[in-house]
Amino acid sequence: MGLFDKIKHAFVKDKEEEKQTEETNQESVEEKISEPAENPSEETTEQDRKVEEHVTEDLPVDESDERIEETEEIEEETAETQKKYEKGLEKTRKTFKDRMNELFANFRTVDEDFFEEVEDTLIGADVGFDTSMRIADELRQEVKIKNAKKPAAVQNTIIEKLVDLYEEEGEQEVNDLNEQPNGLSVFLFVGVNGTGKTTSIGKLAHQYKQEGKKVLLAAADTFRAGAIDQLVQWGERADVEVVRGNTGSDPASVVFDAMTKAREEQADVLLIDTAGRLQNKVNLMNELDKIKRVIKREDPTAPHEVLLVVDATTGQNAMNQAKQFKETTDVTGLVLTKLDGTAKGGIVLAIRNELHLPVKLVGLGEGIDDLEVFDPNDFVVGLFKGLLQEE
Ligand SMILES: Nc1nc2c(ncn2[C@@H]2O[C@H](COP(=O)(O)OP(=O)(O)OP(=O)(O)O)[C@@H](O)[C@H]2O)c(=O)[nH]1
Structure with missing residues (x-):
């Protein structure tokens, strides 16, 4: 089924549900009016439930039950994610x-x-x-x-x-993050100040930690004391360690320490926060190059992602930032934050169609759980479902 057909399908389903709810409401009003002395149907339901309980008690728990539960859990999660997108958009x-x-x-x-x-x-x-x-x-x-x-x-x-x-x-387009199944995954976060870099790193650290992974954070934005403190706070919230230097120290040396620690402690994921001062492109380029060299010396396959964080609320400005960063360094994907707070979600279409950069993560709120791996289908259903008209 094509994407548009899926949206149409969701639209028709919504209409049917609306109709059903209306009918049920109508029925219950009618039932109330003719209020019967006894309610035999309720008794039957209670009886059915008892029989059902008895039968399930005797049944051995077999694998197929577990599989059904698993499928139900996945379906629930999928529906929840879809709802988040719909709300965010x-x-x-x-x-x-x-x-x-x-x-x-x-x-x-x-x-x-x-x-x-x-x-x-x-x-x-x-x-x-x-x-x-x-x-x-x-x-x-x-x-x-x-x-x-x-x-x-x-x-x-x-x-x-x-x-x-x-x-x-x-x-x-590959929307999944380039995770290394048998070794350390190193993700470098770049982007201008205030776009939500630190917050996104904190949220992602929390997700990996929940999955049972060993996560390390590196505070390589050493220009502002506030930036280091903020990452340390997120480290505490997500319960993961943060490698940091003093304000003004060389960001590449913080990255070197973090890579060494990650190797010694056999960490699964290292998320690196960098400073994003676009006003000086050459400096920024040199600094990111130096950081990358340090990473590559330790692991030639890394960094496995260079994620550019852009703030969706800035619309066209986000697009311009993405353009400039793309010229400065090899960006592998985008993290689009604050989609929940904006009416400019259409920017995803522009960035993908015009810059050919895959969106990898989206921020759909300020909470620790409000970061999602970008799902193109959920996104587009969330964006357009309510816009279809009955012809
Ligand atoms: N509503 C909403 N707010 C977000 C989201 N992501 C980040 N924010 C908010 O955006 C603000 C800036 O986020 P930071 O993580 O500090 O941004 P930064 O890019 O690290 O900025 P510097 O620390 O200045 O470099 C904070 O108030 C966050 O709570 C999101 O997905 N939705």
Whole structure:
């Protein structure tokens, strides 16, 4: 099933559930009105439950039961993650919906002015300039072919085009983190101050710790005392050790200490926090190169990820930062933070389509559990599900 079909499926399911809830409410109102003296159905249910309990007591617990439980647990987790995405993307979805409503309220016919407005609407939703132009062009053709005139049909086609493009871009994309199953995984975090680097490292450390891994953090942002303290605090919250130097010390020497400690203690994961002063690109480039050299001396295969942290709330600015960092160092993936606090979630589409950088992690809140491995399907369902119209 294609991605758009999945969204359609989710949309139809929601509609059915809505209908069912309405019917159930109606039934219970009717039941209450005709209130029976006794309620035989309740008795039967109670009896059934007792029989069921008795039967299950006698049954040996076999592997298939365990497997069913496991599957149920996975399904529950998947549903929970999907909910997090839907909640996190609420603002983006609402803004997008409002813009769409406005667009369709202002146009009664699908003419050239309409298509230009579609372009503006998409650009305004931070989908990216190139992407917006491409969607509008494809829409022009599609509307001609389908002879679509009804706003609902046109709106669904816009969503379909966005989803198709998104799916196409994601075909070769690896969203999983490059974890080393039999050795140390070294992830370097880069990005400008305030984007959520330290917070994301803390959240990820917590996740790995929960999985039973030995995790180390390195405070290689030695320029601000506050940055070191903040990472130490996250280390305490996640219950993992932090390797640190004094303020102003050489970041590469902190990384050297951390690599040595990780090897001695056979750690599974080392997460390195760096300073991100974009105002001086050459310095930053030299510093990151030096850090990488130190890492490579200890392990030629590392770093296994260079993750650029960008703040989704800054929209187009996040895109520009990503562009500049891509020129400065070999970024392997993005961590997109604060998706929950923004109406600019469309920036994911722009970054992927225009910079071809995979999004690896997304921040969906300030809590320690609010970091998710990026799931393109959950993301796109969360973004567009509520926007489909009944044709
Ligand atoms: N709502 C929300 N807030 C976040 C998220 N990630 C980080 N934050 C908040 O963003 C602010 C900045 O995060 P930091 O982790 O300090 O950012 P940093 O990039 O390490 O910044 P420096 O320490 O200045 O280098 C903090 O108040 C975090 O709580 C997220 O996914 N959602």
